[in-house]
Amino acid sequence: MRFRIKAITTSAILLILASLAMLGITYGWIAFGTNFTTNIINVGDLRYSETGAFIADDTVIVPGDELVATAFSLDNQSPITSQLRLKITYTRITNIEGVVTPEEDHVYKGDTDEHLAVTFDSVFTFTDGDATPGEYDDNYWYYISADEVIPATSGTIALFSELYYDGDKTSIDYNGQLVSVTVTVEVKQADNVTWSELATYDFSTGYPAA
Amino acid sequence: MVKKRMTLSLIALISSVFLFVLASFAWLAVSEIVNIGGNTVDVVDLNVEAVLEVSDDGETYVPATNIEFTNATPGTIKYYRLNLTNVGNIDCYTKVTLQNFVDDVNDPSTTYDDTKSLRDVIVVNTSNTVNSETIVDHTLTELLPEIPSGDYSSASMYLVTSIYLGTDTGVDDTATLYFTFTVSGTAGNDYQNLELSIERLMVASATP
Numbered sequence: 001m002r003f004r005i006k007a008i009t010t011s012a013i014l015l016i017l018a019s020l021a022m023l024g025i026t027y028g029w030i031a032f033g034t035n036f037t038t039n040i041i042n043v044g045d046l047r048y049s050e051t052g053a054f055i056a057d058d059t060v061i062v063p064g065d066e067l068v069a070t071a072f073s074l075d076n077q078s079p080i081t082s083q084l085r086l087k088i089t090y091t092r093i094t095n096i097e098g099v100v101t102p103e104e105d106h107v108y109k110g111d112t113d114e115h116l117a118v119t120f121d122s123v124f125t126f127t128d129g130d131a132t133p134g135e136y137d138d139n140y141w142y143y144i145s146a147d148e149v150i151p152a153t154s155g156t157i158a159l160f161s162e163l164y165y166d167g168d169k170t171s172i173d174y175n176g177q178l179v180s181v182t183v184t185v186e187v188k189q190a191d192n193v194t195w196s197e198l199a200t201y202d203f204s205t206g207y208p209a210a
Numbered sequence: 211m212v213k214k215r216m217t218l219s220l221i222a223l224i225s226s227v228f229l230f231v232l233a234s235f236a237w238l239a240v241s242e243i244v245n246i247g248g249n250t251v252d253v254v255d256l257n258v259e260a261v262l263e264v265s266d267d268g269e270t271y272v273p274a275t276n277i278e279f280t281n282a283t284p285g286t287i288k289y290y291r292l293n294l295t296n297v298g299n300i301d302c303y304t305k306v307t308l309q310n311f312v313d314d315v316n317d318p319s320t321t322y323d324d325t326k327s328l329r330d331v332i333v334v335n336t337s338n339t340v341n342s343e344t345i346v347d348h349t350l351t352e353l354l355p356e357i358p359s360g361d362y363s364s365a366s367m368y369l370v371t372s373i374y375l376g377t378d379t380g381v382d383d384t385a386t387l388y389f390t391f392t393v394s395g396t397a398g399n400d401y402q403n404l405e406l407s408i409e410r411l412m413v414a415s416a417t418p
Binding site (some may be wrong): 004005008011012015016019033034035037038039040041042043044045046047049079081133152188189190191193194196 | 212213216217219220223224227230258262263275276277278279280281282283284285286308316317318321328393394398399401403405406407409410411413415
């Protein structure tokens with residue numbers, strides 16, 4: 001008996017709800033909407049891998065010795081467009097009024113008095129694309145140009161295969177000195193973002209043989 | 211005794227409901243209008259069609275079945291427009307919402323920062339052809355209610371709260387909702403490879 005009352009009550013409630021739903025639809029109180037489903041927003045990422053190496057650290061060198069053991073290159077598999085630049089700094093030793101003066105982290109700009117010789121395997125331009133001197137981004141070599149946009153998944157980008165102290169430019173002042181070379185590679189998404197470091201390659205000579 | 215009363219009540223209830231429904235749907239009359247005791251009951255057809263279109267430049271639009279804004283970079287804009295047409299026989303208000311936001315990653319095999327959310331850097335702008343309701347340069351985070359748990363999988367936000375659509379053929383019965391998603395120019399590399407899924411873009415209408 002109790003079960004029957006419960007069943008009848010439940011049926012009545014369901015019936016009332018169904019009726020109200022039908023009335024709601026009939027009178028436009030309730031409307032079925034249109035749905036567009038599976039909406040996705042995502043941001044691409046930079047996918048570069050690097051190859052290349054300097055000769056072993058602590059190697060004793062003389063001017064003209066090749067410092068690149070394996071040519072440096074990048075493989076771009078980014079799903080988005082990107083930009084690439086690199087900075088080369090080295091120890092530059094000069095003689096100022098009889099005093100041997102090492103300058104650490106001298107930026108390689110490709111000037112005629114550079115003590116370092118670099119052979120790029122792609123077009124790199126030493127410019128930041130503007131005329132304001134003394135800015136931080138003035139010190140970089142930009143792949144192709146400062147405005148160059150590298151297409152997505154563009155594949156291999158050769159960087160440089162030769163880098164050495166030029167015997168025609170260096171002097172006896174380098175004798176017995178420790179020198180180092182650093183190459184910093186930076187990439188970024190093509191629009192509106194700051195550069196971020198992709199890789200840094202260092203090379204330092206060993207203490208010269210006695 | 212109780213059983214008899216219950217049965218009679220049920221019969222009475224069913225009968226009254228059927229009468230009401232029959233009257234509403236005009237099953238008792240051939241015409242669309244039914245007169246019962248001098249009252250007029252109109253059978254309404256509330257029906258709004260929505261067509262979604264997408265554009266990369268804000269000028270040339272093509273049909274779209276969903277929002278798909280992939281491999282975006284900071285500064286990238288995606289333009290959408292939603293063409294609404296009242297094809298029913300009654301005026302109505304229409305609202306458009308984005309529902310259920312879930313943070314995800316584009317490619318789990320590469321690096322990403324799971325402490326960041328694209329909700330913070332996706333900027334929304336909206337306008338429509340019917341009224342002055344707009345959203346101007348607000349991120350999804352600003353538009354969504356704040357949820358302390360950080361779980362936005364049931365959260366929703368309005369792209370527009372109310373667009374009036376009449377029934378007269380012409381301007382009154384149509385409207386276009388324009389909306390754009392922009393990856394903020396301030397989004398740094400921290401946001402690389404992140405993804406945001408929005409389960410539903412819903413268009414719902416109701417009578418005035």
